[in-house]
Amino acid sequence: MLLDELQVDFAMKRGHEMIVDLKSGMKREQLDGIEIQMLQGQRIPKHLPVEWIDIDGEITFRYPLGGKRMLMHRLQTQRMTMFDFYTLLLAVVEALDDCRHYMLRAECFLLHEQYIFIGENWDEAMLAYVPLSGKEVVTSAGEAVLAMAIRWVAAIEEPDGVGLQQVFQHLHAERAAWERLRQTLLALIGASTSGLQRNAVQSTKNKETVEGSHFAASREPKLEKAAFDSPPARANNVFESQPADSPWISASGRDRKEKAEEVDLPFDELPEKRPSSTMGWIVGAGWVLFAAVVWRFIYLGSPSQSKLLLCAGLSLMAGAAALIALRRIRGASESEEEEEDKRWSAEDAFVPNSLVLGADAAMAHPFQRTNAAAAIRVAVPIPLGSEARQAAPVSSPPVKPIVYHSSAANDATVMLGDAAKASQADERQHPWLERQSEGRAERIALERLQFMIGRSSEGTNYTDQASGISRAHLELSGSEGGWSVKDMGSRNGSTLNGSAMIPYKSYALGDSDKLQLAGEQGPIYVFRAG
Known part of the structure; x- marks a missing residue:
């Protein structure tokens, strides 16, 4: 690959420009005359303008940059969406597809992030062309673009596995069909634009719904304070003696009771929700299985460099999709737990007191039932009304301070000064x-x-x-x-x-x-x- 033999430098003598030469030197006879005339005669879209300096038969190519930034540094400091990814790749594909109209070769582009320069928008990417006769800068333009696309996936915030699969299928072919890939990218960009519009409309509707619910909640009658002044009597099962909307029943308890009644099961026999860790194992196992199938049937059947890149890209894509799915599952689980905790603290009319243990807990309040032999830690309901101000404080046994004695093995003194000096x-x-x-x-x-x-x-x-x-x-x-x-x-x-x-x-x-x-x-x- 001639790309490894190039020598690239930058100068500011005639404005900011990139200088390209061969490490062994570039001669005048190594240039392609037809391509030189094409580059001289007209301005080609998506191409960096090129000039060449001839000094005693030694040729150097100069590409004015005009304030554009190196793509590699842009990717390092800025995340992109799938729409940005499709737009950037389309700019590169358009330059490669249109070059045949100017009798240029796709393999003579500098297809690497270090030699592609971009403006403010992702579709303003410009490529550098080296008009050498009978030589190719890259062995395969399709493989070079595939390698770049795989590296760009790391900068995508939320990769879309379906879209990436369509792109990689075009680039995996023995010879990339730039026209078909161009049409695919245009279709994906159109779908992404429609998705962004739908999300914007949905977010507006959600905002209106939330505002409407807040307005409705502000107009609802509030619970009377007397409902919390004294706790109700406790039966064998608290849910048998309390109505479903009682403030003494937690939100999670009401939900489980309602679900138990729907499926005709006792409340105590209703299974709890499956923890999110199980879903994590399932997602991880699915990714491993997918990667094994991809490498077994695509790469091991007939190994090649393009198939190696394809399998690596598909594995990376599947891993990213698995991480996104796992984060969403955990996020949903955490949001449910937070919402449940909020409802519990808002609706439960007691203040927990964990100082009472064992037999004292059985006598602390007539509504508490504890097992003194097991010394279970309990929470004592305290009325929130006027009785709360008159309630006597719960007595607890004095706590003896615990004194830690250092052993003889820890009596040795460490010379901190020597350690600090050694560290410095x-x-x-x-x-x-x-x-x-x-x-x-x-x-x-x-x-x-x-x-x-x-x-x-x-x-x-x-x-x-x-x-x-x-x-x-x-x-x-x-x-x-x-x-x-x-x-x-x-x-x-x-x-x-x-x-x-x-x-x-x-x-x-x-x-x-x-x-x-x-x-x-x-x-x-x-x-x-x-």
């Missing part, structure tokens, strides 16, 4: 940043080899809320050769030791190098090599 010495061995702003300094450990600084809390490793900081502003990269830094196309730019940094261009970092973000008033980061 170990920290100094690792690179770190010193952030300076408004007369204050902060130490930031470089815990990862890819460390991103920006305003966004998603996708970045350090969030900087200073004025002028972009969502993804600066990225530091570590390797065996040392550390490097690059500005990620920030709006207000960055400087390295006082010199402006070219967006997306990598700069080597040395000890005590100063990075300043967002102008002269922005924060300063001093690199410490350790």
Whole structure:
């Protein structure tokens, strides 16, 4: 694949531009004359405009970026919906499908997130084309797009398994049919738009319903205070002597009693709800079974790179769908429990007191029935009316304090000073940043080899809320050769030791190098090599 042999750099001499060359050098005779004429003669949609500089027979391609941002950094800091995913993929597919009208080849595009640049909207993606004669930048355009689509799934908030399956089926073919995939994406975008409209209408109706219910509830007569002044007498079964709407019966108890009467079962024999953990096991087992079937019948039958990518994508898609389903099940269960707890606290007319134990509990209140031998902890109902103010406090035995004695094995004294010094010495061995702003300094450990600084809390490793900081502003990269830094196309730019940094261009970092973000008033980061 020629993509690995390319050398990519960035410059600001004639505006922000990307420079592409071969590591071994590119000669004039390696260019395709027909494609050169096509690129020179007209502006092709979804293509980055290309210029080439000929210096003594050595060719370099230059692509003006015009304020666009690298797609890879956009995906790192911004989540997308399925509509955004379809829109972005459609922009790439349109460029590949329309290139045949200009006698260009789909395999000569730089099909990677590092070489695709995008505007404010997801459909403003622009691709770079390299007009080399008799060579292909990627082995298969379909496999390259499939690999990108699989990586993009990680940035989707709620993946749609059905839509992704349709997309991957087109890309899995030996030769991708861009026209059919284009029509499929247009249909999926139309369906997503209709779904968004339906959700908006439904949310409006739900809001009106909630407001109407609140209005109706405010007009309902409230329960008289006298109903809570004294608790009713207790029979053998509290539900036999109390009406269904009694405030002394909890909401969960009424629900179970009503369900028991509907199915003609005793109240005590009505089964409880199945816990959500069982559904979690079922969802997990289903995902494992699905993944096993996919790998067994698609990949193991005739292994290939495209089938490997397809199986990986389907497994990832199924895993995401399983996680979403499990979260919804747990969310529904938790919401039901919260609602039940709210109704319990609102409708139960007693205050729990857990200080009474054993035989004292049997004598605490005439309406309480306890087992003194078992010393069961009980809750004593206290009237909420005028009697509550006259109720005598419940006496309880004094609680003896518990004194913990340290054993002889714990009497040894640890030299904390030596441990702290050893810890500080170990920290100094690792690179770190010193952030300076408004007369204050902060130490930031470089815990990862890819460390991103920006305003966004998603996708970045350090969030900087200073004025002028972009969502993804600066990225530091570590390797065996040392550390490097690059500005990620920030709006207000960055400087390295006082010199402006070219967006997306990598700069080597040395000890005590100063990075300043967002102008002269922005924060300063001093690199410490350790």
